[in-house]
Amino acid sequence: MMDKFSSSNRTINQDVNVYTCGSEQCAPNHTYGPTVRSGYMVYFVLSGKGVYQVRDHTYHLHQGQGFLIEPQTLIMVKADRNDPWKYLWIGFSGQSAEKYLTATALNSHDPLFSFTANSPLLDSAHAVIQAAKVQENRNLAMTGKLFEFLYTLCQTHPRLSTDAAASTTELVEYALFYISQNFGDDISVAQIAEALHIDRSYLHRLFKRVTGQSPQAYIKSYRMQQACELLTTTALPISVVARAVGYGSQFSFSKAFRSVEGIAPREWRLREASRPQTNQIHPVED
Template sequence: MITYMCKNNHFQELQLLHYGTEACAPGHHFGPAMRDYYKIHYILDGKGTFEVGGKKVELRKGQGFLIVPHSVVHYEADQNDPWEYSWVAFQGSTCPSLLQQSCLSEHHPIFELGNDDDEIRSCLHRMISSRNTHKGWEISMTGLLFQFFSILIDRASEDRPIPFQDYTKETYVTQVMDFIEINYANTITVQSIASHVGLQRSYLCSLFKDKMGTSIQSYLVNYRMRRAAELTLDPALTIGDISRSVGYADQLLFSKMFKKVMGEAPTYYRKHKTAPSHLCS
């Protein structure tokens, strides 16, 4: 196994954490366990199995799989034809967008390039054969990671992602709530949520309200305000700090919404309230 670490990556948008390649022994496995960063494996030869969320799929040369943070996974090399793979581990603010454009997500973690995979093999080879011997090495490696994603995005097509999990209405609702939990501090819209989930806006809104009894917009506002209520307990944060931390650049609008949801202005809430038991964990 060859592993290379990137300890001093200063690119917050996309950080390459480590990368490598391994010709696995028969039955070599990882998990069930989770990572706290994103990781993509690409199978160069052989085969094995990948399992997440109680679903298992057999994978082979020319395919790959995504691991998302905090998702329990298990993967194992075949006993008779164990796989050899390369991997890249990464994190950063652009990851959700890059993965979405690549048609990859927690619920659709599998991709396939088949035999026509010279580009991605070349990119991975350049990455793995690179050495930290010059000042621009870190920039070069980040560039190669962006190139890696550009290949995946270019190859994404209507027949991808490979079906991995039966989608139910509850699945889409969970995706919406997960997206809000991760992105509530950013400027997001119902349309951006619908694009992430992969459904038409009107249909997703109807589905969500039917299952949750409230609109996506109301759920987002309430989630932000409950998070804000937690932050008011930190005396080091100003109301402006809290407002921006939950996605409101306009402090006056934030205060108005906070009072509407919590029943009190944020300054009053801070002075007279303790941590309510109903707040988000």
């Protein structure tokens, strides 16, 4: 059984998506390849034996073992003649696929892993395949189960060594994501540090080292960027724009905006409106 979803899922879910999944009981000596795949694939050997060839390496695999296939990498898989394998696979791609896999122990130098019959990872792989059978909102069902699968892969086969620099960057990336999702609320550096389970002063040092700005300065700058976008592309009153970017009053917003942009929000809007634009939206004044 095999399902392919590349035509729809890759367009809708650019972050990460299921583009193929399924299972197969192979015939003796059944061979796939040499070939390359466009995305990542994780295989689970459910029974029998077979061979996986990649980068001049030949791996002889059996029940309870799995392997990773990387994009645009020449591979070949072949079932055993006397005890052909049965396997299932989850294939995924997307802008963040590589990033998610770097949190695991699987890589081009060590593409193998082990699992048990009652493994949570195997259960989550089955769940992805089951989601492919859903009729309504199938794309959402598969994507949700794919995230669970990737999370379980990270938990059951975590990266064995931690690069301090990569870990630092990852923490700051999480902080940046948190700000992008919550800038419209009354967020603080302490709240961000709590969400990341690290000390506030430690977050401050990391953030400034990576971005060159303090968290407070970045939050303010990010809010002003979003405000400029709203002032330019919508007709929302300035008081509404202020609330949308996390300011409780129009006065405090205008003061912050002027400190960053050098002019008041209304002046910014008038200046931008005077520039040649297509589909220009005329503002509603407060």
